[in-house]
Amino acid sequence: MEWNKESLGTYAPNDIEMNWYSFWEKNGYFHQDPDPSRKPFSIVMPPPNVTGQLHMGHALDNTLQDILVRFKRMEGYNVTWIPGSDHAGIATQVKVEQQLAKEEGKTRYDIGREEFLKRVWAWKEQYGNRIETQVRRLGSSCDWTRNRFTMDDTCARAVREVFVSLYEKGLIYQGQRITNWCPHCNTALSDIEVDHSDVAGHLWYVKYPIVGEDDYIMIATTRPETIMGDTAVAVNPQDTRLAKYIGKKVIVPLVDREVEIIGDDYVDLEFGTGAVKITPAHDPNDFEMGERHHLEAIMIMNLDGTMNAKAGAKYEGMTREDCRKAVVADLQELGLLDHIEELTHAVGHCSRCKTIIEPFSTKQWFVKMGPLTKAAIDAVQDGKTKFVPDRFSKTYNHWMENVHDWCISRQLWWGHQIPAWYCDDCGQTSVSRDDITECQHCHSTHIHRDPDVLDTWFSSALWPFSTMGWPERTADIQQFFPTSVLVTGYDIIFFWVARMMFMTCEFMKDIPFEHVFIHGLVRDSQGRKMSKSLGNGIDPLGVCEEYGADALRFTLVTGNTPGNDMRFYMERVEANRNFANKIWNASKFVIMNLTDYDPDFVPTAGDLTLADRWILTAFNQTVRQVTENLDKFELGDAADEVYDFIWNLYCDWYIELAKQRLYKSDDQKSRQTVQYVLVYVLTHTLEMLHPFMPFVTEHLWQHLPHEGKSIIVAPWPKEQENQEFPADAAVMNVLMDAIKGIRNMRAESNVPMGKKAPVIMVPADEKMAANLRQYESYFHTLAFADQVILLAPSAPKPENAVVTVVPGIEVYLQLKDLIDxxxxxxxxxxxxxxxxxxxxxxxxxxxxxxxxxxxxxxxxxxxxxxxxxxxxxxxxxxxxxxxxxxx
Missing domain, CATH: 1.10.287.380 (Valyl-tRNA synthetase, C-terminal domain)
Structure with missing residues (x-):
């Protein structure tokens, strides 16, 4: 038994928190080698972008993971929590390009690919590890010795192995398909890299003359600048107004192209006129319709968003915006513009540069999704991987069952370069696990590598196994795979969770994780999503500096239910800092009364008072409830249980009852007994609170009598059957209800706290009367009673008194002499x-x-x-x- 006997002083979280983190990390408490004799528990951290700055979403995500990891570590599991960061292809490239332009006035093309990538790696080394420092500030106990980066050698090898393997199976192919395209960044984008926001626009109604008839069909479009790429007009076959036109031809205005009117169920009967123009090269829905009807796809724009020669000589070289104005004017002059309506509609913008994205039909690399989804769908339906809450499995299944082939190529320089080489002589493509110098087909040395890189999500889709050293069968994989739980927000189920599921099922022939623990978003106090545009974001590091990481963590977990958004109130952070201070002061009180503490003394059951037996029973119940809730991922409920026990039971009741025994010098055994119970319950409660508030619990635990070197590796508290006294606890609870009733009556009557008053009680039976006589001192100590009078049930009731009733007791308080x-x-x-x-x-x-x-x-x-x-x-x-x- 050892403890730090120095004075605690005043609670100041900034003075202790990072010192303890350094202590844990220096002593290797975050690292555990694989140990097949122990049950494993493993988590891979959702990798934040290397460009990232810690925000409240990160803080919540890391807090929930750390609670689970610390809990399982204390339970004795063989634990690993693998941290890492994502290279964030487009975001990082944009930052370095901005730096290059600002400092040297150059573009990446001016310095070339090789030199530019050197600059990116240098930027990463200088700025890219900032978020790791910020994660440490939260107290995240991840194993930094296993830290991974999606571009490091281990992950790069896994990425190339997966790409080549899928290519060899025919599951990766090149094709001409529609994608999100950023004309400013000059690359295809994934759906998650596109922000949709409502903009004020217009709906233009345009007449398309019918060939050979003095008639026309009217279409409504939000994008008149794409008319020159139209290759059909479509109506719904169920449309009784327009179905008669199916099979006829119309002339596309401005280019005089004859195209057919086709029938397709996709057309919305309620939108516009019921007839829509079809531009397969510039609209994803039109592209799908073009595939169904074998329509030509005419690209009328350059990759920078300007119009090309196929748009017509008049418009060639114009920006999209200028072309729109010119087209509208020309349609008006030709008498083909019927009218214009104002319209607010969602438009996609590049999440990095905010440019309006352009759906372009370009040649890209794709993953064929059909053959990959079945095993991933079955894994969830069969219960091998469980979503918490379960309702999100429906979201997952819906996306998986309706998924399109995945565009994985990006026209960037920063990222995993696609391992494909094109032969300048035979025109064949060679895909290889290793860099090659000659064509695999004709052996010509006139080859060049595909300049594109892979979508960032491709490498992060391999995260559950690439982080453990796959394709090698490492000791980590054998012990820690599949991982136990993935903790993530509901907003990336499609983009990341689903991709990890099908990639892992394909290459590991197993699930990536047993549970997917979904949390919601952290919103501001008004329920709004935190964003730069609203200016309502809250810096978690600033909160840590002002109130401490423990207070922030406890705020993020309490009141938080799986899958639901939470509102963030600074008042709650302040309240939770007060909670930490309450624990500090309670510990300080206990420590001050341990000058003669005997670590070898263990009381017998006969030494324990009613209060002792009650608090030990309540502690057992709390351990049981907290453990059950943590196992069910009800982390908020678990935190509430610990809070209620510490504040409302241990501090407000037991410590107050303990004081009279601590201050009695004539009964040494009673003093030793209460010291034992105070220390036993407090140290183990600190262990139970540790996953939620790691810093303050470690500091206080070290100042109390304890076994072991650190609370982080202390055994998780367990229920003790020989310390369970349900009957005594029931008696104590009735007495507490009576005392609370007296306190409430005094408070309602504005009786000063220190002013004593007689208390009259009418017990329902002799058993209750015996309890009241035996524990009368509790009413003197906690209810400010100067006298306790017991009346028989048949006795006349007191007059001129206020009354409260609790189970088995009527309680009267005579206030006439206490108040004016x-x-x-x-x-x-x-x-x-x-x-x-x-x-x-x-x-x-x-x-x-x-x-x-x-x-x-x-x-x-x-x-x-x-x-x-x-x-x-x-x-x-x-x-x-x-x-x-x-x-």
Whole structure:
């Protein structure tokens, strides 16, 4: 048994937190070698972008993972939590290009690919590890010796092996398909790299003349600048107005191209006129329709978003915006523009440069998804991988069952370069695990490598096994794969979770994780998503500096339920810092009373008082409930259980009852017993709280008598059957209810805390009466009773007293001599008058039909809640006035 006997001083989280993190890391507590004799528990950290700055989403994600990891480590599992970062292809390249332009006035093309990549790696070394430092500040106990980067040699080898293997199986191919294209970044984008936002636009109604008839069909379009790429007009065959036109031909305005009117069920009967122009090379839905009807795809734009020669000589070289104006003007001059309507619609923007994306039909590399999804779907349906909450399995299945082939090539320089070489002589493509110098088909040395890189999500899709050294059968893979749980937000189920599932099922022939623990978003106090544009983001590092990481972590987990968004209130952070301070002061009190502590003393059951048996029983129950909730991923409920036990039971009740025994110098055994219970319960409660608030618990644990070197590797608390006293706990709970009732009556009557009063109790039976006689001292200590009087159930009830009833006891408090009835009556009347004014004002407001019709729903609801609150307060005051009249 050892402990640090230095004085605790005042709680100051910034003085202790990072010191303890350094202590843990220096002593290797985050690292465990594979040990087949122990049950494994493993997590791979969702890799933040190397360009990233820690935000509240990261803080929540890391906090939840760390709670699980610390819990399982203490339970004795063989634990690994593998951290890492993502190379973030487009985001990192943009940052380095901006730096190059600012400092040297050059573009990447000016310095060439090789030199540019040197600059990117240098940038990564200088700035890219910042987020790792920030993750440490939160207390994340991940194994930094296993730190991975999606571009490091280990991951790069896995990426190339997967690409080549899928190519050899015919599951990776090159094709001409529609993709999201950023004209500014000059690359294809994944769906997650596109931000959709509502913009004010127009709907142009254009007449398309029918060939050979003095008639036309009218279409409605939001993009008149793409008319020159039209290769059909489509209507829904169910449209009784327009179905007669199917099979006829129309002339595409401005280019005089004859195209067919086709029938397709995809056309929305309610949109515009019911007839739509089809531009397969510039719209994803049109592309699909073009595939179904074998339509030509005419690309009328250059990759930088300007118009090309196929758009017509007049428009060639124009920007999309200038071309739109010119086309609208020309249609008007030709009499083909019928009318224009204003329209607000969602438009995709590049998440990095905010340029409006252009759907382009370009030659790209794709993964054939059909053959890969079955095993991943079956894994969830068969329960091998479970979503928490389960409702997100439907989201996952829906995406998997409707997924399109995945475009994996990006026109960037930073990333995993595609391992494909093109022969300048025979025109064949060679794909290889190793760099090659000659064509695999004709052996010509006139070859060049594909300049594109892989989508960032391709490498992160391999994260559960590439981080462990695959394709080697490493010791880590044998022990820690599949991983135990993935912790992530619901917003990337499609983009990342699903991809890890099908890649892992394909290459490991197993699931990547047993559970997918989904959390929601952290929103501001008004329920809005945190964003730069709203300026409502909260820096978690700033919160840590002001209140401590423990307070931030506890705020993020309490009140948080799996899969649901949470609102972030700084008031709650402050309250949780106060909670940490409460634990600190409670520990300080215990430590101050350990000067004669005997670490070898263990009390017998007969040495324990009712309060001792109650707190030990309550502790057992808390251990059971917290452990069960952690196992069920109900982390918020688990945290609430610990909080309630520490604050409401241990601090507010047991410590207060312990004081009278600690201060008695004439009963050494009683003092030793209460010291034992205080230390036993506090040290093990700190261990139970440790996963949630790691820093303050370590610091306090070290200052208390304990076994072991660090709380981080202390055994998880377990229930002790010989310390379970349910009958005694039930008695104590009744006594506590009675004391709380007395306290409430005193508070309602504004009786000063230190002013004592007689308490009269009527027990329901002799057994309860015996308990009240035996534990009368509790009422003196905790209810400020100067006298406890017991009456028989048949005795006359006290007059001029207020009463409260708890199970088995009627409790009376005579207040006449404790308060100035006249003064208290005047105070209540004044408060009633004030409340009545507010009730009248709100009643009138909520009775106003105009207010109800115009005010936002949340404002109306807020006012109704106020009225209900004031009405309840008025009822309480009315009851209080009635009690005063009876005194």
């Amino acid at each position: 009835v006249e003064k208290e009556t005047a105070r209540i009347e004044k408060e009633q008058a004030k409340l009545q004014k507010e009730i009248d004002r709100l009643s009138k407001k909520l009775g106003n039909e105009g207010f109800l019709a115009k005010a936002p729903a949340q404002v109306v609801e807020k006012e109704r809640a106020k009225l209900a609150d004031y009405t309840d307060k008025m009822a309480a005051l009315t009851k209080r006035m009635a009690d005063l009249k009876n005194l």
